[in-house]
Amino acid sequence: MFSQEKRVGVAVLGLGNVGSEVVRIIHDNADDLAARIGAPLALRGIGVRRVAADRGVPVELLTDNIEELVSREDVDIVVELMGPVEPARKAILSALENGKSVVTANKALLSISTGELAQAAESAHVDLYFEAAVAGAIPVIRPLTQSLAGDTVLRVAGIVNGTTNYILSEMDSAGIDYQTALADASALGYAEADPTADVEGYDAAAKAAILASIAFHTRVTADEVYREGITKITPADFAFARALGCTIKLLSICERVTDGDGRQWVSARVYPALVPLTHPLAAVNGAFNAVVVEAEAAGRLMFYGQGAGGAPTASAVAGDLVMAARNRVLGSRGPRESRYAQLPVLPIGSVSTRYYVSMHVADKPGVLSTVAAEFAKREVSIAEVRQEGVADEGGHPIGARIVVITHRATDAALSDTVAALADLDVVQRVASVLRLEGTAE
């Protein structure tokens, strides 16, 4: 299994924020890592797009020939930190086929994989670790796959995208609008030049797919995750949220759902939702991440920490690297992909949630009754209604605003109701529709 002198050979692909930090850890902590592994690590090479002398590492370690690097005889473990899906996929498959264990932080790739990576690892009898793919430094993958291996996970709900959490936290605390908060996030380096993957929820959906897959022993891909972004959230939504004792968070939710016939499903979804201030996720602000896991025996657990950034992500990668190296030394293997349950994914229409609906209406008698009737018709039970006058800038009444909080109902019934409300003559405009999570019925 070993290359020269019982050293564990490592190839790192990618030398961005995370890759540089991983290389630093391998170098600076060499003695500690060797003691924990049982053999020293040897960094055999670093795969980059462009070999240059100014990358802060010895230039002779650099190579742009990824294919050659991942098949080297003296490489035991490949750490993939290149992103995006390609060329990472090709490099990982090639590494696995060459019998190398692989550590990756590539959530986009993992969340679309229909099993080819896991199967390649299985065929080669090597490890495929990806703790850093979800929530950076926060241990989430290992607790779900190992610590909770004897329990039944019921629900995973997390704030797993730092960019959107920073934007929403700023909108909440500073009362600013979405565009201003996004500009602030960009200025601070929390948002990318094209923020689409973050603000439209694609990143959170990729992580939800990975979390749902491991929590429920079922392969869920990113395109099976229902997804809404945060671009339509307004300061008025935050004002209403506060009045209700809530804030607004972009949540990645994975749930085990048992239907009326006793059949089990997996629901995986990402959307901005009202969260009560008393809920542990409400206090997770700025670029921090947190994941709440509810399991049958364990009850509710929360994991909190830095979900992104070079050093925190590198910590998770280095942990995987040590475990994979240790397995090489002992001739052991870590957990394999578990997808024996293969539960079907529940369509969003059948998911049961609570809704918050805010609408501008004509200020005349009978409007509330007309509005309430639309909910009743679809058997959506109303928990709370608030009605208040709306005035123009001169203080003259120009209508009223009705806010409805529903009890739990299917998303289909709630969507239908909202569509019907929008068609009512007395409703000028449905201003906002948000789900409400983390409360009782």
Added chain:
Amino acid sequence: MFSQEKRVGVAVLGLGNVGSEVVRIIHDNADDLAARIGAPLALRGIGVRRVAADRGVPVELLTDNIEELVSREDVDIVVELMGPVEPARKAILSALENGKSVVTANKALLSISTGELAQAAESAHVDLYFEAAVAGAIPVIRPLTQSLAGDTVLRVAGIVNGTTNYILSEMDSAGIDYQTALADASALGYAEADPTADVEGYDAAAKAAILASIAFHTRVTADEVYREGITKITPADFAFARALGCTIKLLSICERVTDGDGRQWVSARVYPALVPLTHPLAAVNGAFNAVVVEAEAAGRLMFYGQGAGGAPTASAVAGDLVMAARNRVLGSRGPRESRYAQLPVLPIGSVSTRYYVSMHVADKPGVLSTVAAEFAKREVSIAEVRQEGVADEGGHPIGARIVVITHRATDAALSDTVAALADLDVVQRVASVLRLEGTAE
């Protein structure tokens, strides 16, 4: 490695709250566990002190011959949930010597072991898992040993004893005294008939020893952990804590300390401390547990959940059981004890903390200056002083109270100062001395 038909044979020792729940999980979740392990579990027997028909399990599974049970040919894994140190130690050693992997929640035993259990597991090439020994269902051991295996842990600070946290939370929220809160905790089943192990900090110290050992790759035993209990905390302390924007928590703290000569030490200590309300541990109330880990690359992580109780503890035990069983099926092994660093334990006198000192003094000019001089003499820098008049029940002034908050100084200097203050003529009484944690300098 296998007994009959590729089943993994399990013996459970102890049938209390946790044992019963583990037996239930093995039975009720049999299909799921088999799929995750790769082979079904077979419960071979349950070791109890007294065999009787009314224990809720088939009586033929029960035996009071522990020695025979743990050496049975068809047993692969022994789950020890008997406590206390003996007869558990003897049973575990016997199981390991017979080549069985062991899962235990026995923090008292683990915290006094000087390595004999780890060595026995090593000699037999089997697993010794103990996730349930610290913080019940909350994954802490596995994240520290595996997820952070590539990082450098700087500090672990936790609320790991539910009984004392319940008592302190009640004292804080209801303004009641220690004895009343203890009685409430007993009535609710949160405190045992003899609460010494909890309220004097022995349980928290045992867990600190385990956490320090794994976090710093150093063997720390319970008797090396500095320990103070919560029995002297008064409602007045909580009133002052609130005035300072703090609450009081019993903390288990494990720290990597670098001295002036660059030498590294481990500090492990348990005491009640003032904690700012803005610190994540301040919000951990009632019987809940939480552990905050600070690592070089990962930054600050927090793990939160139920730290005790039959079901949550059984969840952690069952996770270990599945991992140990899976290793049996694959011929793999999990992480071994790592104590290569063997850092010396820092004496409490050399530990640097901040102090809060409350004293009753004569109400006359110059007292504050006299008091301050005692701090200055020992180079303890004062951060904040509050002085206020104290009146008797009729409203007549009878003296004054001085509260001092210090900057960081060694425990030895602070203890000396407090002793000198108590000897001053102008000081009637040093009412309370508490450390302050979780703040800047």
